[in-house]
Amino acid sequence: MNTKRYLAEYVTLLLVVVVLALVPLGLGGSAYYLRLATMMLIYMIYTVAFNIIFGHTRQLFLCVGALAGCSAYVSVVLAMRMSVSPWASIPVGIVSAAVLGGVFSYVSVRRGLGVIFVGIVTLVFSMIFANLILGLREWTNGETGIETRGLRPDALAPGLASYYVILGVLMLSLVFYHLLMRSRAGTAFRAIADDEFAAELAGIDVTMYKVLAATVGSALIGAAGAIYAYYSGYINPTVFGPVSVDIAVLVTLLLGGMGTLLGPVIGSVLFAVLDEVVRPLGGLNVLVYGVLMIILVIAFRHGLVAMLRKVTKVRIP
């Protein structure tokens, strides 16, 4: 393959890694803002994964938080109750999320569920997941949650080191995304996003590629969820609830731009800034958040990347 064809992608990946690597320098050593930036990276990974699932194969998974939580709880409970090392239990968590995501996708493709139905089934799964965590008290401590500080590997303790470790994971997932999109699977994804029926007629195995997208996306979500569990030092069902994760990820992806490489990244930055702007408003913050969300959704319907493409006339991946 000629390298020129992917020049824009390489430049974008390089720019993203350089800019994000410089962010901690600009924060002047404030632990609060470093934590915020790290959380932003974790949400970027969620969004990159959700982009593969929803942006490319139109499967509206409203269980991003539940998949992340599943991986997180599997990993933490294994580490806590069976004293498995987190490095060994995180992969188990990731596999569990990937299997769940793959099964949802397979079942919904087989049953021919439309976008809305996939959304509802996965949303219902999120609710079931939250209730299971609450109910299986002896394993998960229910609503009280689990302190993960004692189990945490040093590399994921809050600080500069963990910022760069998580940035590494984000870059891996972006590079993986890029490679996936230039492969045969990427072509299939684009065809499915355009017109699923036509793709099927053209001989593309729609079931296989949809399940593939859901599985790798869910694995990435699981990775981010497990990292979050150790990084934040505390997990409970609420931090993986639809309001904390799914709505944020959906809005981020739409703001950034579906089906783009850069969209999840700039969407997350914008979302993090927005979140920080409305936080000091106290009782009014939900209201302002809602108003801003409506305005942004109406104004940037096709996402920031599409708008930038139009304004700068540059092919932004």
Place this chain on the structure above:
Amino acid sequence: MIAILIDGTVQGLQLALMAVGITLIFGLGGVLNLAQGQFAVVGGIVAALCINAGMHPVAACVLGILSAGVFGLVVDRTLLIPAYRCAGEERLLLGLLITLGLSFVVNGFMDYKYSDISLSLRLATPSFDVAGISIRTASAAVAAIAILAFALLFAFLKATLLGKVIRSIIQNEVGAELCGINPARIRTVIVVLSAMMAGLGGIAQGLFSSLGPEMGNGLTDYALIVAVVGGVRSINGTLAAGVLLGIVNAFASYYVGAYLTLIILLGTAVFTILLRPAGLFASRS
């Protein structure tokens, strides 16, 4: 046993009241309304404010339902216009996000302004006996209201010209437009009607126990599940799904613990969707 069945049916009717609005707006406007519960909260809280101001409860409830309708009118004529300009999947997504934003706005406003107000209506006689079974007056009232509302809705859709127009748009929007029907106007009528049904659902919640300003999301979730289990396009399906899930809920909470109940309820919803993806009455369309 029969008492549980009655209880579940009544609860289901209330759920169906909330959900039918989602079905109608989706069928007609192609927008999945995620602020349905918030419509109910607006109606209920307005009624509560009027009662606190010394108004007669019945008049207050009517005013509450009307204000939910006005709220629906404003939302349809302002916020939803950008969504209506798009078509197909894009309209669906945009509508989803706009109504989600709207639900945040209503939640935030209610929490900020009226966090200590709730609607709870108490009837003069708490319960009465029929053939040895004690029935709560509130349950009977909710059942009567819901059945009346649904009967009126069905009569409206079957017997009036406007109802025929509405059914024709649900079947085929382009075809209806070719016959000289203006879908935008009908859409407004439907959104107002749905908002009023939701307001009625809110009042029913107030009759049962109480309706607080923070309950919007919970009501939306249940309404959404009921609407989808019913097939999101069929009103009969919504009614049946509401009653089915209400009964499952009542039996499950009687026989097993509270946390398993919700899982059984949600599991029922998932299985219904998987077994009959187009809704309970799919074969008829």
